[in-house]
Amino acid sequence: MRAIVCLWAVWAVASPTVAQVRGRVLSVDGTPLAGATVTLRATETRTRSDMDGAFVLEAPAGEAVVVGAARGYFNGSRVVIAPADEVELRLDAVPTEDEPHALASASSCGGCHTTQASEWARSAMRHAGTNAWVHDVYDGSGTEGGEGGFVYTRDSIHREASPSSECAACHEPLRWAVEPFASLSHLDDASPSLTEGVTCTICHQMVSVDLSRPNAPGLFPGVVRFARPADGSPVMFGRLGDVDYVSPGAMRAAYLPTIGSEVCATCHQDANDPDHDHDFDEANSVVSEPTFLEWLASDYANPESSSFATCADCHMRTTLEPRACNISLPYERPEGQVRSHDIRGTTAEYLENALTLTLDAEFRDGALHADVTLTNDLTGHHVPTGVTVRNVILLVEAFANDARLAQTEGPVLDALAGEGDPAEGYFGGLPGKLYAKRNHGAAGPGTPPVFFSEAVGISADNRLAAGASDHTTYRFALPSSDAAVEVRARVIYRRAWRALVDAKGWTEDGHGRPLADLSGPDFGHLMESATRRLSFVATDGGVDAGPREELDAGPPPDAGTTPSGGGCGCHTSHGGPTTLAWITLFAVARRRTRNAG
Template sequence: MFLVPVLLLIFLALPGPGGRETGAAPGGGISGTVSDGRGPVAGVRVRIQGAKDFVVSDAAGGFAIRDVPAGKPVRVSAWKDGWYCALARDVKAPREGLRIRMIRYQINDNAKYEWIPPVGKDGCSSCHNASLIAMSLEDAHLKSAVNPRFLTMYAGTDTKGNKSPPTRYAPGTGAWNTSLLPQRPDPAGPYYGPGFVQDFPDTAGNCSACHVPGTSLSGNIDPRSVRGADRYGVHCDFCHKVADVHLDPVTRMPFRDVPGVRAMSVRRPFTNDPDRPQLFFGTFEDDNVPEEDTNLPLLKESRYCAPCHFGVFWDTVVYNSYGEWLKSPYADPKSGRAKTCQECHMPSPAIHKGKALTNVAPGKGGIDRDPDAIHSHNMTVGPEILRNSLSMSAAARRKDGRLAVTVELHNDRTGHHVPTDTPLRHLILLVEARDRRGKPLRQVDGAVLPEWCGQAKGRQGHYGGRPGKAYAKLLKERWTEVVPASAYWKHTDLVSDNRLAAFARDASSFAFNPPSKGRATVTVTLLYRRAFIGLMEQKGWDVPDIVMARWSRAVN
């Protein structure tokens, strides 16, 4: 069996250091032919399992691997795009006439296939490294179906199960006087935040196309109804069954009306097929389980991520981390800065609890590999990756009778906007200046944080009106004019977007009245907040801010 989707180093099938095309049978090596039962197969990459170098079968299916130690049993692996990996075990050099049989993997999808869960007796954990499984279970993709923020937004509840009333409607005005338009919640009644169900009670919506894709292949479903392996959301078995992703050939973007799994070709196997009982797409060309596993080059491409990292509701692009990457130098192979999504979010080696993984299936046919061939399976955007996503610099000094502070943010390390995807996310740049006794100094110039950063004076996390700046993509509900809009499945319009694109810089200045005596202390803090604080309090989400950067200096 294969890993959860990973990016592994793929060596090009070109003559030279990586591979060579040959059909000759050298002495002291292993030679033979590759066929599919109907004839020879050319262009197959053949290697000793675990080796970086390979040879390429010629037009007659012939191959020859030189310099193989004599008498030592080895495994000979073969792979070509569109075929299962093939494996010949216990081959000893010198050997001529080795025959390797290739089998094409299926091109149809079995809708009756039952997904394999990540854990359990017959789950992925029955073969794979425990660290690999633990790492995967920590990842947000495997929690996408049960994420409390997702479910409470879908159901219109708080975390205790209290439910907001259905959306109210009333006749519009002007050109809309014959239409019933959504209204703001009744301020006199209970309210636990927005919910898709309240706005569209007669449809399941398309949320499941990304959050529970495995059970949404035949249509949208209510994500609260999922069972079995689909409780793990974007789970291992699903990701390993994605054969292709369909994008607009002109824009290279997903089609606006084809979200998530709708833009994917999935290959669920027919388990009663003796030649093709299973199919796992992965990134090893020399895997251990013939007629089950194969390498899929797509898994190293950013477009694999595109269908669920671009979302349009009505006529508004709500989230678009894939498109942001596509417009950046990271997507340009000629820029000298090119990187795929996987290179940043699934880096190698895969480190779990301080130890690098070297074998993905120990005791189950797996082999020890170069740690750089195995990549992280925890793509969750946590504190470590956030703190490494951009740079912050600051300076403070007395100037013209004021305490002047300058701050610059530079997105020098991230291939998309910071923050990205759901517009609930935002950055809060908090600037504080205090005298020697810790008393705040009065601000006389510069921006202050908006009301939606929290208006309750003295309450933890409420920073509205304090010196600083917020970075966010702000939407407004079209009919109710609620800003910032959290229910982005409604009609919304873009109000502003000052997030930091790849390599963008933003500078801001602030000024304070200096203390009459002694020195001042200036502290600049950059916070990452996953949702607007008013929404978090309505829903009961306990999601602390993440400190991305902090700077502090004493100014005499």
């Protein structure tokens, strides 16, 4: 009994007593704020206020800092001694003015947020304005061969009615924030509006996005609003809701839980405006960037789903950083609360963790059959997504003793995979399938795809939606004699149509990195691959397979599993007209560690 009492005493000393903090969240004029978030600062302990603004928050007994946050208000905190009752958290409203004065550059943020500024400086966001491909398509000035192929300012049917084409709305937003409808600055322009691309204040001072007009591009007037008080006082939005630090003249934290999704919609969802009436959601508008609405229609956008994840949850990785700034504060944050600002998208890590590929092969009915399934089980939007030149190629090939077997049935890659020598990455005509969204112009469906600005319709869209699978089947001719047969399936990501790459003479991507689309053996980024090896033994003209070694393969593995056995075998009854063959099946799969991002 004494031992039990002693153990209880030790536990009581080691374990902090849980107490309750009760109170209300109010505006400064005393109006109850329902649905406000109340957080024990720098923890995952939080609750929400009820219709009367009342809340109950559990906290360790003793001193605690409780922070209230509500959309449209600055965060407000109180130091309390828990347990505590009748705690009032009064929140100041964020000013509603959106005076068109210039937003601060990243240099004003980097002094206190050095790590985040350094991460952002490496990101595609920072380089949105200096993306050479964007300048090549807009005015042909991005690269030496940029005037090849389509150039908007020269070739577009809309170049006079809409000379800017709204490019700068996303690629030079600092300029658009004060000068709507401005054209994209020249690539040689060294001003921060171009060189900083999508900078800190673009995301962290955006107060609202009108989602009833989701297809308006970028910082379109009347759709996107910033918190820009006339007196220039700073407002900085975040989604943690427990930042109570105030730096007079530099920043004051406010709550915006949708900063990880709605803010992204401004540039990752848009359509064209062929009649130039500034209505991008009418019937004759053709969607270009579809990513936000793809996510919104998926299970990933459902807060009640186990798959729920915002754009930031996937594309801004968690870190082990205990602080989000250089200021010496009396607390540290738990692992994972501070996210990286090296915002990633079509990097190797993400491309190789987007889809799942399965491949099965067998000899049947006088032919070699290959069955391929491609599943979008790891991505919260379509694959591929983004601008319509993006495409994914499924390439399926069969070889006997390293000689290519002829395809007899099944889909083939069309001209958009490239017309020319397969050894140079021109895969048109080979077995497989190309996944993409294809816009057509006034010439109608069936013609080569056009840029979104010229589109009047969508000829086809067979991209893989979140959670969707696509199955294709291929037949190949049998070898003429005994052979080691190999079936290969590859999933390859390309940043642009091969014809466009050739027309522009691109050898690097828009950020100056070597272009994988031109590099063998895959001529694109290899997302997934799978290989099946079979032994074909034919006697009496392929009528009798003869004896074979018994092997047990177990269940067919997918592209990401190590095979559990050595193979499997089968044969048909003797004497029939069907070609007989014994199969020794081995699975060789390329795999990577899965990580949803």
